[in-house]
Amino acid sequence: MDAQLENYLKQHQIPFIEHPHEAVFTVEESKKIKQSIPGLHCKCLFLKDENKQFYLVALPAEKHLDTKKLRTHLNVKKLNFGSPKELKEKLNLTPGSVSIFGMIYANDVILILDKKVWEADISGFHPNINTATLEIKHADLEKFYNSLNGEKHIYEL
Numbered sequence: 528m529d530a531q532l533e534n535y536l537k538q539h540q541i542p543f544i545e546h547p548h549e550a551v552f553t554v555e556e557s558k559k560i561k562q563s564i565p566g567l568h569c570k571c572l573f574l575k576d577e578n579k580q581f582y583l584v585a586l587p588a589e590k591h592l593d594t595k596k597l598r599t600h601l602n603v604k605k606l607n608f609g610s611p612k613e614l615k616e617k618l619n620l621t622p623g624s625v626s627i628f629g630m631i632y633a634n635d636v637i638l639i640l641d642k643k644v645w646e647a648d649i650s651g652f653h654p655n656i657n658t659a660t661l662e663i664k665h666a667d668l669e670k671f672y673n674s675l676n677g678e679k680h681i682y683e684l
Contacts, residue, residue, distance in 0.1 A: 566649030
């Protein structure tokens, strides 16, 4: 975990349990690792609309994103993945390490959490690198969410 994220979580009194593991780049690769980590396994997608507004969407790892439903929530016509360059510029992240914790670096990015992620007792996200997972309880996810200054939403996706 990078020092800036660790400091941010400590500063906001957000406890977590870190689970180091081999690098994983896909949900499929992470299935075997997830077996030893409690809580809801989550994935995050970095998207942009036709107006170049960027979104970080967190949902259960096994859930397929209904882009039509999300476009309706956002009132946009198109959603595409942001490029690796845009991901680095907007969230200081690299592909394979996309996480809600990148929001501490957010530059004009809207955070969207799926309702199932929000309601989970425990969730797991990369700590901005794909060689670990942070286990975080709901109350602490709520603290993190509320600590962020940017626009954020919880939707049933």
